[in-house]
Amino acid sequence: MSTDPTTVRAARLLISQLGLTPEDLMWVPTDLPxxxxxxxxxxxxxxxxxxxxxxxxxxxxxxxxxxxxxxxxxxxxxxxxxxxxxxxxxxxxxxxxxxxxxxxxxxxxxxxxxxxxxxxxxxxxxxxxxxVPKPRRRPTTRQSLGAAEVTALADAVTTSGHDTVLDTLLFRLHLETACRRGGALALREDDIEPTTCLIQLREKNDTVRWQPASPTLIASLLAHRQHRGNGKPSPEPLLRHRDGNPINHRRYDRLWERLGDRLPWVTARNVSTHWLRHTTLTWVERHYGPSVARGYAGHAHPRSDDVTAVYTKPTIADLATALAAYTGEPHPLSTTPPPAGGLPVFPILNPLQP
CATH class of the missing domain: 1.10.150 (DNA polymerase; domain 1)
Structure with missing residues (x-):
């Protein structure tokens, strides 16, 4: 039996007005939990x-x-x-x-x-x-810190607290690599590649990437692993307290509370670890461009009509070159030597001592 076209049109109009699709009509209700x-x-x-x-x-x-x-x-x-x-x-x-x-x-x-x-x-x-309308996201209040502010933070980190070696290591790790807090907490003892000075970061959206690190930071991470961990590569957490227990997010909370007590502007502006990420990525973007900054941050390459951009993503050598200039330390993968004397924005931080 053929279906009257008028009936079909009326049925389609009714389904549309109800906000349904033909697939919805195939759904069979069950006892809902x-x-x-x-x-x-x-x-x-x-x-x-x-x-x-x-x-x-x-x-x-x-x-x-x-x-x-x-x-x-x-x-x-x-x-x-x-x-x-x-x-x-x-x-x-x-x-x-x-x-x-x-x-x-x-x-x-x-x-x-x-x-x-x-x-x-x-x-x-x-x-x-x-x-339900999604709350409108507010503009972030985070921003890049100036050289004097970074230096003041570095001084406070290295001269306060009961474990300045650990805090200095954390501060340098974030300031140098611009990694997220979750990336630092996810670091494992086998995530250090000392020959080419790389660390493996596992961050949001299940991304895994290799990030250049300075010889000073690599040596400090290896010393940390030797004195507080297994002393060799393993899938165990890398960053630990003196008693060998892995750190968690509370370590960061206590660190910034202490820094806020010593530097009132930290509390007033709600400065946190993520501000170090803003600081580093801003510097990289200003000196090496958006493409290198995007790779340094571990961000996905944006979709665009520029097909050439697919072929011009930054390499690890590009990131290492930016890192060498930022820290003033040569890197084995850098294509050019760093400027003589380094840059004033990066303070002297050597957390090598166990």
């Missing part, structure tokens, strides 16, 4: 980074919606939970009005619904979290 039953499944299927970022928010979601089925929560309820978490947040040194709390809560809710849709528990159009 509650948030209490389903969120643990989401957590177990998520990566380490997602668990660290959204774990607290998934717990709050279970507390708020635990006994509700996945299809029973409305956009208004999600937005209400978002507002409550923002109002009751713990005020930290880097607080910016609870913007990150709202953003992370919404991302955690969307992750739940996206997985439920992929698991065919919900139709594609049923995502109430997608109907």
């Amino acid at each position: 509650t948030f209490r039953d389903y969120v643990p499944h989401v957590i177990s299927a998520s990566g380490t980074g997602s668990k660290r970022t959204y774990g607290t928010y998934w717990t709050r979601i279970i507390e708020a919606f635990g006994d509700k089925r996945l299809d029973e929560v409305t956009p208004s309820e999600i937005e209400g939970l978002m507002r409550r978490l923002v109002e009751n947040r713990r005020i930290r040194r880097n607080d910016r009005g609870g913007h990150s709390v709202a953003e992370h809560l919404l991302a955690a809710m969307r992750a739940i619904y996206n997985r439920a849709i992929n698991d065919n528990l919900l139709p594609p159009q049923h995502n109430p979290a997608g109907k």
Whole structure:
């Protein structure tokens, strides 16, 4: 039996007005789990980074919606939970009005619904979290530090605290390589390549890359491994306290709290480790251009209509050349020697002592 074209057009119009697609009509509803039953499944299927970022928010979601089925929560309820978490947040040194709390809560809710849709528990159009406006991201307050500010930080790092060797090593690692805090914490004892002065960084979005490091930094990392670790390459964490336990993010928190006590402008401007990354990458961009700075940062090459850019990505030698100029130390992979005497922005930091 042939279908009347008028009926087909009317059906298509109705489906369009309902916000559906033909694929949605093929979805067969099942008995939906509650948030209490389903969120643990989401957590177990998520990566380490997602668990660290959204774990607290998934717990709050279970507390708020635990006994509700996945299809029973409305956009208004999600937005209400978002507002409550923002109002009751713990005020930290880097607080910016609870913007990150709202953003992370919404991302955690969307992750739940996206997985439920992929698991065919919900139709594609049923995502109430997608109907909640995403908080508008505010411009970052982080910026490059001046030479005098870097020198003041270096002086405070090397003359305060109960483990100045470790703090000096961390400070030089971030200032020299512009690595993220997560990249430093993920360093393993086998991530040092002393012959060509490279370290292997594992950072956000599961990226893995080799980054040039100065001979001074490489020697300091090897000495650190010898005195506080296994003394040889291994998959164990590299950066450790005096007692041999690996450091974590709290080491950074305590470091910047102490620096803020000694240098009031650190607290007033909320300076953190990431400011060192801004400082180094700004210098590299000013002296060696955006392409080298992008490679130095470990950023993906942007998509563009410039096909030539695909063939002109910076090499490790380009990064090593920029590093040599920045630190004033020759690098085995650098194509040109560093300027005589180095540059005033990079202070003398030698954390070699165990």
